[in-house]
Amino acid sequence: MRKPFSQNFTLTQEFGVNKANYEKFGLQGHNGLDYGLPTGTDVLAPHSGKVIEVAFDANGYGNYIKIENDKEGSVLAHLKESFVGIGAQVTEGQLIAHSDNTGNSTGAHLHWGYYTFPRNRQNGFAGFINQLPLLPANNDNMYKGYDLTNKDSMKVAVDILVRVQGGEFVDKPKYDEALKKIQELSKRPESCPPVNPIYKDTLVKIKQLLDGVQLN
Numbered sequence: 001m002r003k004p005f006s007q008n009f010t011l012t013q014e015f016g017v018n019k020a021n022y023e024k025f026g027l028q029g030h031n032g033l034d035y036g037l038p039t040g041t042d043v044l045a046p047h048s049g050k051v052i053e054v055a056f057d058a059n060g061y062g063n064y065i066k067i068e069n070d071k072e073g074s075v076l077a078h079l080k081e082s083f084v085g086i087g088a089q090v091t092e093g094q095l096i097a098h099s100d101n102t103g104n105s106t107g108a109h110l111h112w113g114y115y116t117f118p119r120n121r122q123n124g125f126a127g128f129i130n131q132l133p134l135l136p137a138n139n140d141n142m143y144k145g146y147d148l149t150n151k152d153s154m155k156v157a158v159d160i161l162v163r164v165q166g167g168e169f170v171d172k173p174k175y176d177e178a179l180k181k182i183q184e185l186s187k188r189p190e191s192c193p194p195v196n197p198i199y200k201d202t203l204v205k206i207k208q209l210l211d212g213v214q215l216n
Contacts, residue, residue, distance in 0.1 A: 001134060002092060004046040004076055004112055005099075009035045012109060015130035025060075028124035032075070032113035033132060037099040039080060039108045045090040046074050046112065054082050061111065062103020065096055075113040075128075078105045157181035 013034035049069035061077035080100030114131035121127040157178035
């Protein structure tokens with residue numbers, strides 16, 4: 001997987017933020033990554049797969065493309081024009097569209113939503129997850145910037161959230177306290193990937209650091 005563009009563009013809205021803006025859509029926050037692509041910028045396929053939707057959503061995505069393979073899927077939205085049709089097989093890095101400002105958008109940008117299979121549509125983000133830590137540039141060294149003080153209580157918090165992700169029932173007060181501790185990690189250098197408790201691999205990396213595992 002790669003970013004769906006070639007140049008360096010600013011990440012203008014992270015995954016999971018601005019809950020108040022997205023509650024009207026039944027979401028707990030922003031369910032993708034927004035990048036500040038100017039109108040007419042080349043949009044590339046972030047991974048290989050089959051184009052299953054090319055459509056226009058006036059109140060949301062605007063012009064958008066959805067790509068899926070047997071492991072993952074992506075939605076690229078607010079596009080100007082598409083260069084692929086439904087049923088097309090695309091390869092990672094292939095030119096598929098130009099960016100724009102269509103649909104529910106306040107300025108030219110690219111919205112990139114990402115999900116994996118099996119897809120949990122009850123996760124509060126319509127099944128989308130935070131793909132930022134999965135990108136090649138976000139390697140294990142980035143996790144070394146997390147504030148891991150008070151390790152004992154942090155280990156308990158990580159364990160609770162991992163258990164919840166595994167389907168185990170946990171008392172809500174315990175879950176809320178665990179979530180609060182993990183969210184405290186947001187006091188991090190900008191080089192660190194965002195902390196989102198839904199993203200299990202992030203919790204695994206934090207747990208490894210708490211256990212003294214050296215990440216290369």
